[in-house]
Amino acid sequence: xxxxxxxxxxxxDPYTSDWQxxxxxxxxxxxxxxxxxxxxxxxxxADVLGPLRTAHHDAETHxxxxxxxDAWGARIERIDVSAGWQTQRAAAARHAVVALPYxxxxxxxxxxxxxxxxxxHLWGPESATFSCPxxxxxxxxxxxxxxxxxxxxxTRLTSTDPAVAVTSGQWMTESQGGSDIAxxxxxxxxxxxxxxxxxxxxxxxxxxxxxxAVALARPEGxxxxxxxxxxxxxxxxxxxGVTPAPGLQVLRLKDKLGTRAVPTGEVRLDxxxxxxxxxxxxxxxxxxxxxxxxxxxxxxxxxxxxxxxxLEYALSHATNRQIAGxxxxxxxxxxxxxxxxxxxxxxxxxxxxxxxxxxxxxxxGDELRLVAPLAKLTTGRLAVxxxxxxxxxxxxxxxxxxxGIPRLLxxxxxxxxxxxxxxxxxxxxxxxLTTGEGARPLLHRAEIAADAAASRLPxxxxxxxxxxxxxxxxxxxxxxDPRNPRVVAGARELALRLGNTLTAALLLxxxxxxxxxxxxxxxxxxxxxxxxxxxxxxVSADLHTHFDQLI
Ligand SMILES: Cc1cc2nc3c(=O)[nH]c(=O)nc-3n(C[C@H](O)[C@H](O)[C@H](O)COP(=O)(O)OP(=O)(O)OC[C@H]3O[C@@H](n4cnc5c(N)ncnc54)[C@H](O)[C@@H]3O)c2cc1C
Numbered sequence: 319x320x321x322x323x324x325x326x327x328x329x330x331d332p333y334t335s336d337w338q339x340x341x342x343x344x345x346x347x348x349x350x351x352x353x354x355x356x357x358x359x360x361x362x363x364a365d366v367l368g369p370l371r372t373a374h375h376d377a378e379t380h381x382x383x384x385x386x387x388d389a390w391g392a393r394i395e396r397i398d399v400s401a402g403w404q405t406q407r408a409a410a411a412r413h414a415v416v417a418l419p420y421x422x423x424x425x426x427x428x429x430x431x432x433x434x435x436x437x438x439h440l441w442g443p444e445s446a447t448f449s450c451p452x453x454x455x456x457x458x459x460x461x462x463x464x465x466x467x468x469x470x471x472x473t474r475l476t477s478t479d480p481a482v483a484v485t486s487g488q489w490m491t492e493s494q495g496g497s498d499i500a501x502x503x504x505x506x507x508x509x510x511x512x513x514x515x516x517x518x519x520x521x522x523x524x525x526x527x528x529x530x531a532v533a534l535a536r537p538e539g540x541x542x543x544x545x546x547x548x549x550x551x552x553x554x555x556x557x558x559g560v561t562p563a564p565g566l567q568v569l570r571l572k573d574k575l576g577t578r579a580v581p582t583g584e585v586r587l588d589x590x591x592x593x594x595x596x597x598x599x600x601x602x603x604x605x606x607x608x609x610x611x612x613x614x615x616x617x618x619x620x621x622x623x624x625x626x627x628x629l630e631y632a633l634s635h636a637t638n639r640q641i642a643g644x645x646x647x648x649x650x651x652x653x654x655x656x657x658x659x660x661x662x663x664x665x666x667x668x669x670x671x672x673x674x675x676x677x678x679x680x681x682x683g684d685e686l687r688l689v690a691p692l693a694k695l696t697t698g699r700l701a702v703x704x705x706x707x708x709x710x711x712x713x714x715x716x717x718x719x720x721x722g723i724p725r726l727l728x729x730x731x732x733x734x735x736x737x738x739x740x741x742x743x744x745x746x747x748x749x750x751l752t753t754g755e756g757a758r759p760l761l762h763r764a765e766i767a768a769d770a771a772a773s774r775l776p777x778x779x780x781x782x783x784x785x786x787x788x789x790x791x792x793x794x795x796x797x798x799d800p801r802n803p804r805v806v807a808g809a810r811e812l813a814l815r816l817g818n819t820l821t822a823a824l825l826l827x828x829x830x831x832x833x834x835x836x837x838x839x840x841x842x843x844x845x846x847x848x849x850x851x852x853x854x855x856x857v858s859a860d861l862h863t864h865f866d867q868l869i
Pocket of ligand 1: 489491492494496497498524735739741745
């Protein structure tokens with residue numbers, strides 16, 4: 319008897335097969351800048367196809383463990399991680415996924431962040447979520463660069479030598495308050511030799527195997543509320559690099575839905591030595607936001623990267639799978655389904671790329687203050703919805719653990735939770751609307767993009783103009799009275815509309831640039847995004863007809 323065995327999905331080279339990524343890099347970096355990045359991107363892509371895929375699988379199938387005591391009862395607090403996790407750690411350093419923007423004199427200048435984003439886009443989905451400690455290491459490095467640029471920890475966070483490089487944890491959440499960090503009870507008091515001593519429990523500490531963490535604590539004598547909390551650098555181990563810092567206990571590892579390769583601990587601090595980051599007498603939440611903005615952007619990068627990789631796997635399966643009437647990839651309904659996912663993946667990429675561009679160009683500007691929460695919340699929601707579709711695109715196999723497909727959904731679900739849930743970020747967006755320039759740059763951008771599109775894509779321009787006008791009115795109402803319960807109740811809807819509108823503008827900007835160079839594919843993506851997400855149109859027939867140009 320011959321037995322049918324379905325081929326598993328193959329992965330093409332994630333860099334050379336992604337025309338959209340290449341097209342954006344060509345515009346954002348210029349042809350010379352893109353040419354200068356190619357060697358790096360190709361090298362990482364080759365590793366993703368080979369050793370990193372294997373390491374990813376190993377780390378996912380061998381989750382970390384915690385051993386709190388040795389056989390004789392001595393406290394050891396040892397975290398064991400897989401070989402695959404260590405391979406990812408070394409790769410993160412070698413490929414400079416944290417270090418690149420901190421290297422002086424790169425040919426890309428402020429746009430080095432764009433190259434970093436491309437690296438994250440290629441690597442994240444096959445990183446066993448090592449992208450999480452990378453995000454926090456980048457956030458910690460950004461904070462130290464701003465406040466303590468001579469810190470030896472900064473040198474280690476931004477090293478490309480795997481023997482030297484370290485990552486960082488970020489200890490903010492406490493059991494009684496994650497979103498509401500004003501409820502934090504961890505305290506800091508001056509200790510000997512300029513160090514401080516931290517005492518309290520932290521409830522969610524990812525990458526607990528990192529060599530350091532940035533912890534929020536309330537300095538002795540500081541007032542209540544979140545703004546008076548201050549960031550402290552906690553060396554996780556003593557100088558031997560193995561013995562936990564005195565007074566530091568890892569109570570247990572979390573048994574999580576996803577991100578299973580990442581050791582996430584609950585931590586008790588009992589007079590643990592820590593180094594203040596900045597003056598603890600000065601309210602420190604604003605300092606901490608430097609870190610949080612960076613990690614939120616990494617979250618958006620993870621969402622966009624995961625969506626693109628899910629699409630790749632679903633496409634591969636569709637070309638392998640026979641259904642009634644022929645090959646799945648030829649079926650109009652399936653093509654429209656995957657086409658919609660391709661448009662969403664393009665939108666998520668555009669938004670994440672824009673956020674990284676702003677991070678390089680103007681990291682403390684008003685625009686990024688609005689775009690960081692918008693990018694995170696918009697891409698986080700898209701990523702979860704898309705991941706669910708990717709599982710469905712595999713039928714029953716998408717629900718079976720060892721195909722590797724269910725992980726897409728499990729890992730996507732953290733994206734709208736960590737570093738601010740959708741609602742909490744929407745409240746942040748409301749705040750940003752009343753600060754500095756508020757939504758003006760975003761609305762202006764949308765108007766310009768619509769004007770530029772008017773001659774080539776009149777229907778699309780009309781949809782964007784109508785959406786922007788409605789948005790301008792609603793933004794004005796919200797900014798005038800952001801605490802009004804009706805405004806607060808509508809904050810999520812408003813934020814998602816802002817995110818979708820900004821994405822339409824970004825896609826159209828890129829489309830205009832590409833059309834001048836004879837490439838109409840970006841215009842197709844921009845049109846379908848705008849008509850569907852802003853105009854509420856049913857574009858299924860177009861998704862089917864133009865499917866081959868979308869992917
Ligand atoms: C896998 C994973 C890893 C994590 N790693 C870390 C880490 O390394 N470091 C760290 O510090 N934290 C970490 N976290 C914690 C995470 O940041 C928090 O769980 C998150 O901020 C939400 O806080 P919470 O759990 O207390 O939920 P809550 O704040 O209690 O939220 C519960 C619900 O209330 C809603 N809500 C809360 N406040 C408001 C508001 N003002 N308006 C409207 N709705 C509101 C939320 O949207 C949510 O739906 C991690 C979480 C996960 C899942």
